[in-house]
Amino acid sequence: MLPMIEIKKVKERVILVGMGSDYGKDTDILSVDPLEELKLLTETAGAEVVGSITQSLPKVDPRYYIGKGKAQELSDYVKSLEVTTVIFDNDLSPAQISNHEKLLEIKVIDRSGLILDIFALRAKTSEAKTQVELAQLKHLLPRLTRQWTHLSRQIGGIGVRGPGETQLEVDRRKIRERIARLTESLKKIEQRRVISRNKRKTTFNVTLVGYTNAGKSTLFNALSRANAPVEDKLFKTLDSMTRMINFGNTHSILLSDTVGFIRNLPHELIASFKSTLSDVKDADMLLHVVDIENPAWKEQLEVVEEVLDSLESSSIETIIVFNKIDRIKNTAFFEAVKSRNPSSVFISAKKQTGIEDLIISIKEAEQKGKIKITMEFGSRNRNLMRDVYRYGTILETHADGDSITLTFTIPVSMARKLGFYEKQSKMNLENS
Ligand SMILES: Nc1nc2c(ncn2[C@@H]2O[C@H](COP(=O)(O)OP(=O)(O)OP(=O)(O)O)[C@@H](O)[C@H]2O)c(=O)[nH]1
Ligand SMILES: [Mg+2]
Structure with a gap:
């Protein structure tokens, strides 16, 4: 079993790596520098970009993505610039990340890991926090290697900042349990949303x-x-x-x-x-x-x-x-x-x-336009339901005992005629 890792606050020095047909070309002939967005994302995550490397290969290298030679070049570059983190613009497989971490002995993050990290920093409401943590753990689980505990002295910053967490749980079983629990609470949040949507x-x-x-x-x-x-x-x-x-x-x-x-x-x-x-x-x-x-x-x-x-x-x-x-x-x-x-x-x-x-x-x-409505019909409003079938397009039907809940689209003018619209101002003022 792997131990918990203490997360430290560090100002990270980052090298960006990008591979693709556009990378390494003269940026004058491109509309934008292909690494520009990754640079903005990195800075948004609070780190400093100290260099970048690009590679253009016809095929992805299975071990190092960017090829063995380029990986070695990256390693030399990392040492000369006292870099703490390498961020790839591409999404690497867990094995490719692990191979780079072994070679570089520093933390390696891919584009998705970086975006997830920014979301983790930004999440404010409990709903957003739950959503981000769930996404982060799902991303992290296949990427957890023993390497992380070896790197524990440098672990901190991008990729390990969960919403409100100060320690990173690296026990797979516990992560799986947490994923299950978060999935459950998201389901509840979703149900509450369906209710407020109906209103x-x-x-x-x-x-x-x-x-x-x-x-x-x-x-x-x-x-x-x-x-x-x-x-x-x-x-x-x-x-x-x-x-x-x-x-x-x-x-x-x-x-x-x-x-x-x-x-x-x-x-x-x-x-x-x-x-x-x-x-x-x-x-x-x-x-x-x-x-x-x-x-x-x-x-x-x-x-x-x-x-x-x-x-x-x-x-x-x-x-x-x-x-x-x-x-x-x-x-x-x-x-x-x-x-x-x-x-x-x-x-x-x-x-x-x-x-x-x-x-x-x-x-x-x-x-x-058309308006999308979800509404429950019982014995009292059968006539209205008939009109909905006549003028609207039914998207979903859900029968429960005597009542039927329909999701449908209907032209706005018709929704007005049938009285769906008149009630709205009052109703929504109460709910907004
Ligand atoms: N010059 C100029 N700047 C604008 C205009 N509209 C927005 N901005 C600026 O663009 C930046 C982003 O604006 P936001 O409204 O936060 O953009 P957003 O699409 O909500 O961004 P996210 O929530 O991060 O996805 C801010 O610095 C704004 O001041 C505009 O019409 N002119
Ligand atoms: Mg916004």
């Missing part, structure tokens, strides 16, 4: 999605006059926040802010954040915020679309919102993007420009 079933739900740091929370605040934390750091928001927005005195919608997406989001995280991300899946409409100032905005837009696809949310009505237009200097580029994306909205959430246009677009989309 707000008659509102048009709009959810902000987008790459991390795109400006979702800034826009959320601009639209709702709320005070969601905003920062020029990655993954500022981990917990979703929902606010009611009044459109004049006609009606209101519910707007939710969510966690940002990133390239290669660790799959353990997506699994753990399922309940938080249910705000995405259950939305009637998505506002996809794109940071037009970022040279990699196109790739980021595609990554977000891929994640939406994996969340079975790509068919939801979506408005692409290009943000940070106040930072655009090249007007020709701006006009080109505009003419190529005629149905998108261009705004500056920070300077609050274009917000009125966005509200008009949301209203228009809502009029045309």
Whole structure:
């Protein structure tokens, strides 16, 4: 049995390693430095980047990923710069990480491990903490080796900072038990969410999605006059926040802010954040915020679309919102993007420009759109149920004795006619 490891606070000195067809090329011909995002992530995790190494191989080396020769080069580099941690931009197998740790005698983290660590630092609510810890332990379990106890003097910092933990439990059996317990409590949290979701079933739900740091929370605040934390750091928001927005005195919608997406989001995280991300899946409409100032905005837009696809949310009505237009200097580029994306909205959430246009677009989309409702039908509202079958699209049916719970989509105008909408303002004010 392995002992517990004391976690120390250390200021880490990190070397970044990246391998792929783009790495090692002249960065002038690429839109962005391929290691730029990893550098930002590392700094967000509180460490200092002291160097980087890139490799371009036609095939991954099974033992060292980057090849034996490059691994040796990395080892020499590590020694000369007094490095404490090596971070790979790629996701390595547990065996590859272990081989590097043996060779380097320092801690080796991969991209997923780093992202999980940032999430661990950021988690505030008990829900987010549970989700992150679960994801972290699942990631850590196959990577725990005896090597870790040998490295225990240097262990600290990235990769071992669990939410609120000061000691790392390295006993596999205990980790498995903890995983089971956390899974159980997440299930309970999810059930509570289903209940609160049922309560707000008659509102048009709009959810902000987008790459991390795109400006979702800034826009959320601009639209709702709320005070969601905003920062020029990655993954500022981990917990979703929902606010009611009044459109004049006609009606209101519910707007939710969510966690940002990133390239290669660790799959353990997506699994753990399922309940938080249910705000995405259950939305009637998505506002996809794109940071037009970022040279990699196109790739980021595609990554977000891929994640939406994996969340079975790509068919939801979506408005692409290009943000940070106040930072655009090249007007020709701006006009080109505009003419190529005629149905998108261009705004500056920070300077609050274009917000009125966005509200008009949301209203228009809502009029045309469909609303998703989950509702229980008993003997008293059979007629209403018949109308739902006639005008709506049934997504899920759940029968329980005399009552039937239906999840369905229905055009907003019809939802209004059938009286689903009238009750919403009062109801949601009570619940928000
Ligand atoms: N110049 C400019 N900066 C903006 C604008 N909108 C947001 N920002 C800045 O971009 C950074 C990130 O903004 P957030 O609103 O925290 O971004 P987010 O998408 O919520 O990020 P995560 O929660 O980390 O995923 C902050 O420094 C904001 O001040 C804008 O329209 N113009
Ligand atoms: Mg945010």
